[in-house]
Amino acid sequence: MEWIRISSNKLKIMLTAEDAARYALCPDTADYADTVTRRAFKAILTDMRHETGFDAADDKVYIQMYPSREGGCELFVTKMGIEVIAKRSDTANTYKSQKSERHPRQRRSLAFCFAHVSDLIAVCRRLSTLHYKGESRAWLDDTGRYWLFLTEEGNPLTAREDYAFVMEYGEIESKENAEIMLPEHGKLLCERRAVETLGDL
Helix, strand or coil: CEEEEEECCEEEEEECHHHHHHCCCCCCCCCCCCHHHHHHHHHHHHHHHHHHCCCCCCCCEEEEEEECCCCCEEEEEEECCHHHHHHHHHHHHHHHHHHHHHCCCEEEEEEEEECCHHHHHHHHHHHHHCCCCCEEEEEEECCCCEEEEEEEEECHHHHHHHCHHHHHCCEEECHHHHHHHHHHHEEEEECCCHHHHHHCC
16 A cells, blocks of 8 residues: 655555455445445554554545556545634634625636536536636546536635536535546546537537
8 A cells, every 4th residue: 555645634545456455445336325435444544644644533534536447446535624614614704705805806716526428518508608707627537427627716705606506417526636636547628618618519
């Protein structure tokens, strides 16, 4: 088992087929809601804590798993930081209007994941109808999921609210994790103007 410390709250773990078998983890059939899978993740993170000091015991953890052709897998683990998020949320609610006034035009980026290409196209069509003018990229990952990255000017505090309708078709994901994972486990479909290109299909 190998690992790369990406940042203080992000860790990439590479497991061989033998490593996965030792943890009773089957990458091709693992179910995040399954007790066996959760137990395997817990054991892996416990070992990582001893080896790397990456302690996720008191945090909400976001894990993405990508099977490898050799039978192993790669795990991208992100500590969400429950306490930090709660504090930031309180601060955002308290000072939202002030921040909006001070920084009315900022860059904000979001990443969305879709199970089917039809969902990706539907979102792009809807964004085109709304006259989306920002940057956009589309990817296909090794597991057959489609990704859409949106970057534009706007208030980061309202990003999720402004794009809430996209969650009718897919899920919002960690942009940082996706940008690390996709170059290794994905194919770039549209490098630019994905909304316009796919929205016209």
